[in-house]
Amino acid sequence: MTTHCAIEMTVNDKRYTGLVEPRLSLADFLRDHLGLTGTHVGCEQGICGSCTILLNGETVRSCLLFAVQAHGATIVTIEGLAAKAKSGDRLHPIQQGFLETVGFQCGFCTPGFLMTTYEFLQENPSPSEEEIRERLTGNLCRCTGYQNIVAAVQWAAERLRAR
Amino acid sequence: MAETSSRFIGRSIKPYKSKRFVTGDGTYVSDVCLPNMLHAALLRSMHAHARIGAIDVKEALAIDGVVGVWTGRDIEERISPFPESFEIHPLPWLEGVKPVLQGPRPTALAKGKVHYVGEAVAIVVAADRHRAEDAVDAIGIEYEPLPVVVDPEESLQPGATLVHDGSNNNVVFSFSIEKGNVNRALGAQPTMLRERFRHHRYCAAPLEGRGVVAWVEPKTHMLTVWSSTQMPHLVRRQIAAQLDLAEENVRVIAPDIGGGFGPKVFVYPEEILIPFLALQLGRPVKWIEDRSEHFISTAHGRDQLHDIECAFDQEGRILALRDRFLLDNGAYNPMGLTDAYNTAAHLQGPYKIPNLSVSGTCVSTNKVPNAPYRGAGRPEAVFVMERCIDMIATRLHLDPAEVRRRNFIQPQEMPYQAGILYRDGQPVCYDSGDYPETMNRALQGAGYTELRARQPELRRSGRYVGVGIACYVEGTGVGSFEGAKVRIDASGRVIITTGASSHGQGHETVFAQIAADLWGLTPEQVSVVEGDTASIPFGCGTFASRSTVTVGSAIHGASAQLKDKLLQVAAHMLEANPDDLELAGGRVSVRGLPQRAVSFSELARAAVPGWASKLPAGLAPGLEATFYFEPRTVTWANAVHVAVIEVDIEIGTIKLLDYVVAHDAGKLINPLLADGQVHGGVAQGIGAALYEELAYDENGQLLSGSFVNYLLPGSMEVPKIKIFHLESPSPLNPLGVKGLGEGGAIAPPAAIANALADALSPFAPRVNAIPLTPDLVLELLAQKEVRSEASAV
């Protein structure tokens, strides 16, 4: 139980190493070991989507992965999203979109929505409202009724297309 | 003080200081990480009702990294019990309503017996959460199971299992109110509804559960507690009282909160236990509720059963309404009468009901305690009344909108005395509003007339489209008080401090807009500080659609006092008469002589004690004023919701085609943020109407204790919501505002149930309960088949 494994991974373009118990979740590793607390844990069952991150470019639930499974992986969390903006922009257009349209209230689910949106707009730069809603079903929000979140994704899509 | 100029009030300003939410820099309780911190986990009862036998902690203590285990017996001498209710019932109400109130007092850890699945039995502290949970699993505990009562009606039967030792029955609270003469009115009237309505149990389910971190500064013994609460001051009071500490040595911080919606409005065992353990161990201790714990330990909501009789005339006017209802309170009653009495006080809605009788009974069962959740008793009342109105319309073959028109209180009747007491002890008096116009706006927004015209054709083509209306009024901005401290610092900024903290509502922005207009500044020149008991001595909290009303008014009051002082200081410095001065752009100047001016910053640096002081004689140092606004009674917001749905009658699914809200919360400070509150409320109401349910089996085991089975609506379930604002200013506060945080959640169950009854009207369904699951829809359709078969025989 107490054997520890050495792991290393690249998170937000920085290389990290760690010595972890095999049962430690990736979400807990990011939060408690690396101090990247922007990734939130809302259910530990993969339902709410608050802990969504990018693992090797794909969205995954970091609560359903063990840290040891991410050994050698490249990860992007909410803290690394701004760096994906065009150089000179302090925030990524998706972040700007959520601010512009007020696509958040309490902010707890917001990082997960941003990561989902990041992957989505790369795949589908001109989504319809229906397509946006469909993709966002994997993330739960209890505050906004999704109204302004859908608008935020539309805002960001438009801004990204204009680049 | 001069009239407020509305440069910022009323504008859709985007929230300030919110960048942290999109960069991952928000700080929630679970993000608080202190050196040397320990982690706690709780052993919770797996039984709904059982006597606790021997508890064996040996194996748990042997686990590497485990620091200790505490049981009910270990703490009984050291942590005093909770009060039977956190709600303070005002004397005029107690005298007017004469309720029976007899609640048990919970302890932080169960002692003797457990009363519901999820009740805390023991707490473990270890080096990390994994080990703490390992130790919880290793605790050996003997239970002697006792009979379980889960049905509130059974709970009332003579001889029913008693949830609490030493009680005579399972009633924790009951009351009756009456106006007019209901018996006579019901007896005289042949046209009558007799119905039973059930509004089921569901919960707030904020995405961040509860969580507590406590830390004792080793040299000063100052206790600092971070808690995901709506009520930092109440938590501080309770910690001090139950752990026998001086309040001045306890500081409670509510940092960023991942949603509240009601259940974080009182104090939970962990909020006492974690500080207790931090004091015992001299190390920081953290406990974060996980989702499974949340469902069995954080308060649930609603859960009412109504039996009504309603008499009406041939024009559809309601003549009398009698409602006897039960509230399934679960095992404890943390918030007293709040929900039940809110139900009674809001039952009449925007209608003239000449004869009314309501009696409410709250009963104990072996379930999670029930407490306010967004709307707090109002969605239940609105479900009852709005279904009644639609049933009357069906009986009389009238349009449901028309029946509402015939019963509405008219705008010229404002202020309207509704003939009963509010829970603040004052008579219910609707202060302003134009209910017919609110409905007109909602109906227009939904294209009601066109929808009605299209309905027959849609039905012929096999499409079951229904429209449902629900109207409500809401008492908002309840007391007993909220305070604001307004201060001008040496940089010339205005700093607002209040005890009501934000958990997504956008206080920072709204209060800055109010203060900016009062002080002739821009909102960027105002700072808002909240969620910290160290910053203001008294605070109530954020709940009950109250912050804009109470804090806004307190900012107004404190600003008036401070401005008076500021002008005296400025007059002294400028050698002018205070009456000749004016405020603009962070400066005080002599009217007509803008160059003769002094800045807020200079004034703040002048209003100090000591050698640098430039104060006039007799004036105390400091540019600071605190005002506690104590509203005499509530302001009454109103709204009308219209839901348009389509039913797949083969598989019973319901699709929301359209959702429209016309909403009147008085003067709006920030329409953009107001919309957000309505959106979120409606989404939660949609969840209540269609998806969310906390169901128990006969053993008191919760069947929907995770997000797998407790279904929060997602982005495909919540349609685009159209909102229309009306603004009938309240005469009860200087800003003319009313509250709106809860409103959105109040009407959707009623509106959607009415839409379902309308869609299925060829089948004459009795839509008397929610959630409207596909299962229930098919059952409603089957009733018709059974009825028509019976009539064929």
Next chain:
Amino acid sequence: MRRHGLDAKILAGGQSLVPLLNLRLTKPKILVDLNGVSGLDHIRETSAGLRIGAMTRQSGVERSAIVREKCPVLAEAIRHIGHLAIRHRGTIGGSLVHADPAAELPAVALALDAKFEVLGDGMARAVCADEFFIDYLTTSLRPDEILGEIIFPVLQPSSGYAVEEVARRHGDFAVAGVVAVVDLDGEGKIIGPRVALFGVAPTAVRARAVEQAMIGQQPGNELIRDAAALLRDMLDPPGDIRASSAYRKRAAAVLTVRALTKAVQLCHTRRLS
């Protein structure tokens, strides 16, 4: 696995197992992670059909051009599984071995008579789909075996197919669902109908009576309705918090009608194109 037996569990994508671990509902002493094992992640077209490695991610299968062309019903079914972030980790083999009766993939495997290549102690054996699913969350895999690959038959280009389900919310586990595949002969008569249901029994089930009633018949509303009505005597679904037994029974019949109707329509369209 041979050494640890029932103390050990295989970890594939983890989208069903890890929630149970997080809730401490299952507490295996050993977890054997297949994610590092090579040779289990592939999609190959062979004469026997599409051979898909058990550790192939669901999103990979869903997006695979070859799957979309040769076995489009499989891609269609996967789109109904959870959400994309789940399908990025969730594997095709993991879902089949988990054998949740409400899951789509076991029903697809049953409907298509997929073959399961099972790897044991130096041995491999083939198991056909109707012998693979034994009971609720139970397969015929022995404790020391793992699933290596699954062989899905290639559908005719003219085949029509549909996946219909009722879920309480978009992306939820189905309350009830149907996978249907049909083909039409030169005279427009039904050949090779396949109907499998999920969410209505302890395992996914093949509705052979419904299939039998349709073979060689001209498709039409009445035929389909009558065939689906045969489910009434066939099913005794479980009831739970999501839906009653009666509801599931009724929904299964309605969905079967819808799925078959859609499949036949698609057949017509594909034959024309």
